[in-house]
Amino acid sequence: MSAQRYDVVIVGGGIMGASTAFHLRTVHGKSVALLERGFVGAGASGVNFGNVRRQGRFLPQIPLSHRSREIWGRLPELLGEDCEFLPTGGLRVAYSDADMAVLEKHVGEARDWDLHLDLLGLNAIRSRWPWLGPDVVGALMSPADGHANPRLVAPAFGRAARRAGAVIHEHCEVADIAREPTGFRVTTRTGLEVRGEVLLNSAGFWGGAIAASFGEPVPIVARGPQMAVTEPLPYFMEPVLGGVSSDIYLRQVKRGNVVYGGGLRGPVETDPPRGRPVPDLSIAQWGRVLRFVPVLAGAQVIRTWTGVEGYMDDDIPVMGESGTTPGLFHAFGFCGHGFQLGPGVGAVMAELMATGRTVTPIEPFHIRRFAHLKPARPA
Amino acid sequence: MVDPRIVIVGAGPAGTRAAETVVRHGLRPVVLDEAPQSGGQIYRRQPPGFSRDAKVLYGFEAGRAGRLHAAFDALAGKVEHHPGTLVWTVRDGAVHTAPADGGAVGRFPYDALVLATGACDRVIPFPGWTTAGVYTLGAAQVALKYQACAIGGRVVFLGTGPLLYLVAYQYAKAGAEVAAVLDTTGFAAKAMALPKLLAVLPALAKGLYYLGWLRSRGIAIHEGVVPVRVDGADAVEGVVFRSASGEERRIACDAVGFGYGLQSETQLADLAGCRFAYEPQSRQWLPEADADGRSDVAGVYLAGDGRRVRGADFAEMAGELAALAALGDRGIAVDQARMAALRRGLDRGLRWGQALQAVFPVPHHFLADLPSETVLCRCEGVTVGDARRAADDLDAREINRAKALSRIGMGRCQGRYCGLSAATILADTAGEKPETAMRIRGQAPVKPVPLRTEEAAS
Amino acid sequence: MSERGQFRRVAETGRRPVRLRVDGEAVEALDGDTVLVALLTAGRRLRDNEFERRPRAGFCLMGACQDCWIWRPDGGRVRACSTPVADGMDLLTRSPLEQWSIRAS
Numbered sequence: 001m002s003a004q005r006y007d008v009v010i011v012g013g014g015i016m017g018a019s020t021a022f023h024l025r026t027v028h029g030k031s032v033a034l035l036e037r038g039f040v041g042a043g044a045s046g047v048n049f050g051n052v053r054r055q056g057r058f059l060p061q062i063p064l065s066h067r068s069r070e071i072w073g074r075l076p077e078l079l080g081e082d083c084e085f086l087p088t089g090g091l092r093v094a095y096s097d098a099d100m101a102v103l104e105k106h107v108g109e110a111r112d113w114d115l116h117l118d119l120l121g122l123n124a125i126r127s128r129w130p131w132l133g134p135d136v137v138g139a140l141m142s143p144a145d146g147h148a149n150p151r152l153v154a155p156a157f158g159r160a161a162r163r164a165g166a167v168i169h170e171h172c173e174v175a176d177i178a179r180e181p182t183g184f185r186v187t188t189r190t191g192l193e194v195r196g197e198v199l200l201n202s203a204g205f206w207g208g209a210i211a212a213s214f215g216e217p218v219p220i221v222a223r224g225p226q227m228a229v230t231e232p233l234p235y236f237m238e239p240v241l242g243g244v245s246s247d248i249y250l251r252q253v254k255r256g257n258v259v260y261g262g263g264l265r266g267p268v269e270t271d272p273p274r275g276r277p278v279p280d281l282s283i284a285q286w287g288r289v290l291r292f293v294p295v296l297a298g299a300q301v302i303r304t305w306t307g308v309e310g311y312m313d314d315d316i317p318v319m320g321e322s323g324t325t326p327g328l329f330h331a332f333g334f335c336g337h338g339f340q341l342g343p344g345v346g347a348v349m350a351e352l353m354a355t356g357r358t359v360t361p362i363e364p365f366h367i368r369r370f371a372h373l374k375p376a377r378p379a
Numbered sequence: 380m381v382d383p384r385i386v387i388v389g390a391g392p393a394g395t396r397a398a399e400t401v402v403r404h405g406l407r408p409v410v411l412d413e414a415p416q417s418g419g420q421i422y423r424r425q426p427p428g429f430s431r432d433a434k435v436l437y438g439f440e441a442g443r444a445g446r447l448h449a450a451f452d453a454l455a456g457k458v459e460h461h462p463g464t465l466v467w468t469v470r471d472g473a474v475h476t477a478p479a480d481g482g483a484v485g486r487f488p489y490d491a492l493v494l495a496t497g498a499c500d501r502v503i504p505f506p507g508w509t510t511a512g513v514y515t516l517g518a519a520q521v522a523l524k525y526q527a528c529a530i531g532g533r534v535v536f537l538g539t540g541p542l543l544y545l546v547a548y549q550y551a552k553a554g555a556e557v558a559a560v561l562d563t564t565g566f567a568a569k570a571m572a573l574p575k576l577l578a579v580l581p582a583l584a585k586g587l588y589y590l591g592w593l594r595s596r597g598i599a600i601h602e603g604v605v606p607v608r609v610d611g612a613d614a615v616e617g618v619v620f621r622s623a624s625g626e627e628r629r630i631a632c633d634a635v636g637f638g639y640g641l642q643s644e645t646q647l648a649d650l651a652g653c654r655f656a657y658e659p660q661s662r663q664w665l666p667e668a669d670a671d672g673r674s675d676v677a678g679v680y681l682a683g684d685g686r687r688v689r690g691a692d693f694a695e696m697a698g699e700l701a702a703l704a705a706l707g708d709r710g711i712a713v714d715q716a717r718m719a720a721l722r723r724g725l726d727r728g729l730r731w732g733q734a735l736q737a738v739f740p741v742p743h744h745f746l747a748d749l750p751s752e753t754v755l756c757r758c759e760g761v762t763v764g765d766a767r768r769a770a771d772d773l774d775a776r777e778i779n780r781a782k783a784l785s786r787i788g789m790g791r792c793q794g795r796y797c798g799l800s801a802a803t804i805l806a807d808t809a810g811e812k813p814e815t816a817m818r819i820r821g822q823a824p825v826k827p828v829p830l831r832t833e834e835a836a837s
Numbered sequence: 838m839s840e841r842g843q844f845r846r847v848a849e850t851g852r853r854p855v856r857l858r859v860d861g862e863a864v865e866a867l868d869g870d871t872v873l874v875a876l877l878t879a880g881r882r883l884r885d886n887e888f889e890r891r892p893r894a895g896f897c898l899m900g901a902c903q904d905c906w907i908w909r910p911d912g913g914r915v916r917a918c919s920t921p922v923a924d925g926m927d928l929l930t931r932s933p934l935e936q937w938s939i940r941a942s
Contacts, residue, residue, distance in 0.1 A: 039780050046783060131937050151783040155773070231791055231827060231906075232887040236937035256887060276650075277823060279468050279475045283484060287832045295934060298912040300827035302791050413900055413919070420899055426869035426921065429849050479919060499901040511882055511894035512843055518898035521918075525898075526874045527849035553847045613892050614843065614881040634843065644901070757896070757904065760888030791903035796896075827903060829914055 006167070008353055009186050009196030010034040011174050011210065012203035014045035015150075015339065016331045018157035019346020020200055020353075022078075025164035027347070028354035032166040033194045034158070035186060037173035041154025043273065044204050044334075045342065047307035049227060049249055049261045050150045051240055052340045053090045055117055055142035056106065058316060060364040061341070062113040067360050068344025069144065075153075075343075079160045083152040084253065090145030091129075091239040093292065094138045099244035103140040117142055131236060131295045147240045147251045150339055157346070169194075174203075177210065183327055198353050200329045205270060205310030207318070207332025215324045215375040216367055219313040220333050223265035224275040224306030226282060231300040232256030241292060248288040258296065260289050265336075268308045275306035311335045319345065319365035321352070329353055330367055382406055383709040385702075386474055386487050388466050388647060389495035391419015392691045393683025393698030395451045397493045400702035402457045404711055409459045409487050411466050411476060417451040419497055420517065421691045423525050424448065436524050438549070439585060443691065461485075468823030469651040472678070477828045484828075491678050491705035494648055495698055496685035498641040501540075501661075503745050503800055507609025507618075509757045512634045516542040519636030520549065529555035531634020535618045537561040537606055539739045540640035541582050541690075547598070548589035557598050558632045561620050563639070563745075565602040566590070569738050582690075583738060599630075605745065609635055639741045641688045642799060648686075649821030651679045657814040660736045661688070662743060663799060664818035670722050672701030673708070680705050690735075693728030696721045743813070746803050755804070756797040758790020766801050770808035778802050778816045791827055794819040843877040843894050857926040866922045873898065873905050873917035876930075883907060883917055884930050908932055 008024055010017045013036030024030040034040075052072055054065045076082045094100045107117050118141040125132055125139055132139075162168050172188040177199065184199040201210045208220035237252035248262035263285050266278040282304050290297055312318065312333045322328035331349050334341065344360070352358045383406070387397050390412035401408040410417075416424045422444040425436065433441040454460075463479045474492065476485040500515035507513070514522070514530050516538060522528045523546075533556045536547045547560045567590055570583045594600060603623030610617040610629070617631045640661075648666035649655070653674040655664040668674045668681045682701035683694035700721040707713040751764025765785045775781040778788070778801055787801045788794025794801070802816035809815070852867040859876060866875030873895050876883055882892035883905050895905040898918045905917040908929040915928060 039777075042780070042783065155784060159773070230830070234932050234934045234938035236934060236939055238939060276470065277468075279470050279473075279486070279823065282823070286830050289830060290832055295912065295937065296830055298829050298831070298909075298914050300791070300829050300906070300914060301824060302827050303789070303793070303822045304824070305822055415921075425849075428852055428869045431848060435848075479916070481913065499897060499899060509886065509889060509891070509893070511892040514895065515897050515902075518896060521898040522844065522874070523847070526844075526869075526871060527847055528844040528874055528878070529847050530844060532845050555845065555847055614894070754889060757886070757902070760886065791906070792901065795901055826900070827906070827914075 003185060003193035003195045004033065005195040006031045006033045007196065008032050008198045008200060009184060009194050010200040010202055011177070011186065012036065012201065012207065012332070013040040013154070013158060013168065013170070014043050014202060014204055015041060015154040015157065015342030016334070016345050016349070017200065017202035018154045018161060019343050020202060020331065020349045021161035021166040021168070022157045022164065023346045023350035024354060025161055025166050028350055030354055032161070033196065034161070034166060034168045035172045035174055035188060035194070036168070036170050039155070039170055040158035040168065044307045044309040045154040045339070046151050047227065047305055048150050048225065048309070048336065048339045049259060050147045050251065050339060051090070051249065052085060052146045052148055053142070053240065053242070054115055054145055054340065055090060055110065055140060056092055056242070057337070059109060059113050060361070062115060064341055064344050064348060064360050064362060066114065067347060068341050071343035071347060072148070079156045081152070081156055083156050084149035085146060086148070086254065087144050087146035089239040090142045090242065092140045092242050092244055093132070093136050094244050095135050095246060096137065100138045102244050103138065107140065115142065131293060133291050133294050135291055141239070145240065149253070153342065177213065179325065198327050198329065200331065200349060200353065202331045204332055205308050207330060208310060211318070211330060211367060212375065214322060214328055216322065216370065217373050217375055218318055218333065218367060218370045219373070220310045222268050222270050222308050223311055224268040225261055225265050225309060225336055226263060226277050226285065226304065226306055227259065227261040228282060228285065228301050228304040230258040230296070231302050233258060233299055237293065243292070246288055246291065248285060248292060250289060250292060258299065260285065262288065266306055268306065270308055273308045275308055277304040277306050309336050317365050318367045319362050320367065323366070323368040323371055383490035384488060385409070385491045385493070385705060386411065386489040387493045387495060388474065389419065389497055389683070389685070390414065390417035390451060391421065391495060391497050391683065392447055392694040393495035394419070394493070395447055396695045396698035397495060397682060397702035398454055398458050399450050400699045401706065402454055404706050404713070407457060407459060409461070411461050411464045411474065411487070413463065413465050413479065415462050418444070418448055420521070422447050423521065425525055429527065431527065447695070465826055465828070466647060467825055467828050469647055481829065481831065489678065490709065491680060492651065493680045493682055493698070493701050493705060494651070494685055495683045496644040496647055498643050498684035498688050499795060500638040501640045501642040501741060501799065502638055502796055503742065504749065504753055504755050504763070504797070505606040505608065505745065506750060506753050507611070509754050510609045510611050510615050511613060512611070512615030513609055514634065514636050516540070516546050516636045516638035520546045523549055523553060529553070530636055531615070531632065532556060533558045533632045534634045534636060535559050535561060535630055535632045537563070537618065537635060537637040538639050539564040539566065539742070540638060541586060541735065541739065542638060544586050544589035544593065546636060547593055551593060551596060551598060557593070559599040559601060559630050560593060561604045561606070562600065562602045563604055563606070563742050564740055565623070566739065567602065582735065606637070640736070640739055641684060643688055644685050646793065646821040646825040648674065648679070648681055650823055650825065652676045653679060653681070655818065659814070660733060661741065662803060662813050670725065671704035671718065672697060673704055687732060689728040689732040693725060693731070696724045696728065700725065743803050746800055747807050755801060756787050756790060758792050759786045761785055761787045763804060766804045767808045770805045776805050776809040776811065776816060778805060778819055781805055782819060788819045793822065793825065841881070842879055843881040844874055846878060855922045855924050857922055857928060859928045860930055870922045871918055872907070872915055872920045872922055872928065875922045876917065882930065
């Protein structure tokens with residue numbers, strides 16, 4: 001049986017893969033098959049915090065982040081739904097002079113990267129957000145940042161891609177990827193075979209294994225960020241909150257629930273993927289949430305969750321063409337900060353695969369930075 | 380050898396007998412229970428200062444209730460009993476607790492965990508069921524038994540199951556006004572058609588007795604009805620139903636108690652990692668266990684209605700048997716003959732449970748005819764139409780996918796009251812069998828836990 | 838016995854009266870009552886559902902449905918069906934966080 005042939009085969013239907021499929025179809029008119037082991041967007045893309053944040057990033061990532069932010073603002077036009085994206089502003093909160101110094105430094109550096117940040121002192125904070133805790137001494141506002149519902153975004157990209165003609169196979173775990181004279185043949189555990197001129201590895205944590213199978217291993221580990229949500233509360237907390245020295249972040253959805261995360265990441269099982277929150281880590285978050293926003297005392301935690309996220313040892317994702325294999329591209333290992341980037345990553349990867357170049361600089365994320373690592377087995 | 384640490388969750392019929400069994404073997408178990416006093420829901424005790432006698436509270440079951448309470452009370456000092464304590468998750472060989480009074484969270488490591496988490500009412504949504512003044516049948520009974528209150532001044536009881544006629548009878552007997560009993564299945568006709576079963580099903584005999592008693596007092600009983608809606612904007616004003624002959628009728632009332640039997644409380648078994656299997660008659664996914672109550676997770680045992688709804692008598696046997704299994708598995712000598720006898724008893728329980736479901740079938744088919752604006756998830760306000768759209772437009776035919784995309788079952792109750800109905804709606808919409816929608820995966824906490832300042836438990 | 842209440846007492850009416858405040862109003866209950874019974878013998882509403890925006894008056898009475906949580910003025914939560922009344926108890930049927938609320942469009 002001859003396998004169906006596509007311009008691009010995408011392995012991994014998280015936000016990176018789904019967004020890439022969407023852009024390949026709608027911008028570049030390429031034929032696309034996407035293979036996903038579970039449901040599109042139900043892995044790390046669906047269980048993260050939902051931050052649409054640019055401030056505080058690794059600065060060379062800002063152009064990509066800007067490009068993504070522009071797409072976030074057009075989701076209704078592109079996908080037919082807003083995925084609960086709210087540009088409420090993002091607030092990084094300082095507890096000390098040392099924290100303020102970190103924020104001031106970022107303001108200085110970010111000026112060159114076109115980030116418009118407002119450094120706010122105590123009086124400004126008290127008048128705008130009187131419910132912030134007494135330990136807060138200042139904050140950095142990024143007014144056009146915000147948050148969105150991670151459960152909705154990647155599935156919406158997937159559906160839009162499918163409407164635009166992408167072929168999306170869910171519950172198709174990839175068993176084998178073989179190189180052929182022209183392109184790749186991908187076989188799934190369900191017995192499906194597809195061929196692609198070009199292959200995108202957007203398999204999250206498992207992207208590391210795929211890269212290694214092409215002779216370019218990377219230092220990646222799987223961990224589970226610990227997330228939780230409260231009961232619905234009156235809507236009062238407009239900006240997304242994050243700490244400087246306190247590792248905790250919070251956002252309130254318009255329906256009223258406060259979503260939070262941060263602190264130590266827990267262990268996860270990767271085969272099959274399964275993340276279960278660690279109770280002690282959940283408990284350890286409570287005090288930090290209440291130091292931030294004391295009026296949340298008594299609010300009920302109604303659900304906790306985690307998922308399998310891939311973290312690189314340098315906290316920078318892998319993105320771009322393979323260093324070993326023509327036709328192979330990577331976009332994985334987003335280290336828990338890929339959600340905001342997702343729409344932009346899709347646009348950039350589609351552009352790169354379709355045209356051979358991209359206007360957005362992504363050089364710092366290239367896999368060749370790990371070229372000194374010896375492959376376990378030569379490809 | 381260090382004594383094994385045995386933790387029992389629940390102090391109803393199964394939990395009580397499990398605790399008693401462990402104590403009898405010279406160990407001191409931890410008993411964690413949400414209620415202030417032992418007894419569970421069925422034998423819930425009235426608060427101190429109430430004076431009604433057991434016959435008034437428990438009727439035919441007064442003797443059993445008294446014996447169970449006495450059995451637990453006799454364990455005082457021999458068990459580490461934590462009443463008013465929620466177990467909010469299980470992970471890595473320990474249960475995690477949060478006391479209802481807001482006190483410090485706790486952690487109880489175990490070598491053996493007996494989950495005796497009981498059951499709650501099975502409901503099927505219908506238009507108006509979220510109106511203030513609509514309760515479960517179990518709630519109606521708790522109001523009377525625990526608080527000496529009727530849920531309204533003029534009450535309609537609706538649904539099916541052993542509780543329907545029992546609660547109506549208890550209300551009428553207590554002097555409350557019962558406006559009508561609306562039976563969705565025609566219990567009497569079914570029971571009469573099963574003369575052989577009657578002999579082994581005293582519940583049916585009791586049901587027929589209550590029904591006769593209610594009829595003799597002139598209380599309206601309608602069989603084979605379909606609920607249409609509850610009237611009233613801010614509180615119940617009446618209930619509309621379609622009679623067996625197909626005409627729509629309305630009964631004025633200020634409260635409705637309804638339900639379709641019981642469903643197992645399986646969330647902790649899920650968090651403990653137990654494997655689940657589909658049970659077609661009840662359309663519930665239930666944690667798997669062997670005849671003794673051993674789950675597939677080492678050290679985790681399941682007993683009582685939380686494993687499978689068989690009622691209080693069989694829950695007592697299951698509690699004892701699970702405890703014996705837990706003890707035996709840890710090298711403690713247990714009475715094998717007793718275990719064999721309990722297994723035989725529980726076998727009867729399985730048949731009894733199946734027979735009960737045959738006589739009181741859950742009317743799953745009501746779901747297909749619900750208007751789309753009917754609220755399905757009462758916590759989040761998700762409608763039947765939202766669920767159908769999730770299955771149709773969003774391709775979300777599996778319930779956790781539908782939860783992620785539509786918020787079904789995402790609220791405070793964790794999908795207890797909408798999950799089973801939602802699964803049937805998703806499957807119906809997709810034209811698939813109900814089990815294909817799977818079940819809502821448990822997520823900690825199994826019940827809400829308030830944010831408070833706590834150091835991580837050591 | 839209030840004619841306006843949802844619940845009707847059918848027995849055990851000789852218990853000691855207990856006084857509490859609900860939304861600033863005095864409510865009299867009986868020792869041994871749950872908060873739910875105290876409120877529902879005096880009225881027909883416990884709280885409002887956030888999304889239907891209609892009154893709720895409890896549902897399961899056994900701590901399963903989580904539909905009867907109300908508030909203390911300090912933000913503490915009370916599950917009405919499983920919390921006994923006490924003299925001087927101060928309760929709110931709307932979230933004290935309403936004071937910070939901004940309009941959700």
